[in-house]
Amino acid sequence: MKVEFLYPELTNLLGENGTQMLLKKIFGEQNCILTNYPAPPRFISEKVTLVIMGAMTEDKQRLILSLLMPFKERIKDRIESDQFFFFTGNAMDLLGKTIEHEEGDTLEALGFFDFITQVNKYNRKNEFIHGYTDKGTEIFGWISQFTNYKGERPGFIQSGEKKYGIHYKNLYATSLLGPLLITSPNFTKELLREMAMKDNLPEEESLMMSFEKRKEDMKRNTK
DSSP: OOEEEESTTTSOTTTHHHHHHHHHHHHOGGGEEEEOTTSOOSTTTSOOSEEEEOOOOHHHHHHHHHHHGGGHHHHHHHHHTTOEEEEEGGGGGGGSSEEEETTSOEEEOOOSSSEEEEEOTTOOEEEEEEEEETTOOEEEEEEEESEEEEEOOOOOEEETTEEESEEETTEEEEOOBSOHHHHOHHHHHHHHHHTTOOOOOTTHHHHHHHHHHHHHHHHHHTO
């Protein structure tokens, strides 16, 4: 069982170093692949259990898109072959059709899903999201973004009347931050079970206690 961190030196914003630390403990350092820019992804040529990519700046997003585009069809084949992916923050934007900036600059994205990302740096949204996955697992995180999405996405987190994220085969993507695998340990356990791994988490009791405390704190602060 191996986990590949895609460009961790570029995609570690907003707490995603915490995700890397947790998964290194779960998989073991010897089973972690750190693919640094500009190396090609390893999962397209060798067996990897899980591919991780976190949030990045807009400049780094451009760099990573230009690097991944030549591998577009091979990445699509891996998605269709049930490779596990977990993308957070604006890494999700890479999966849509285009990324449109308010200055009029439009980037072609990978085009795996039929949605458009619209970027307006002067209209940031900060929101606490508390909901449940399609399997009924409680999950929560934060949205802090200046993007909107137009088009259809196969979401997997239901919060009120809205559905967030993307779930297709074994690909999960969400703009929720946290880092999500730490703030929502029950979802992490669900993901491990889907990968046919043991769902024991490092410091599980502390993670569960922190989950309940954060949830109550955020509920009070958002009233």
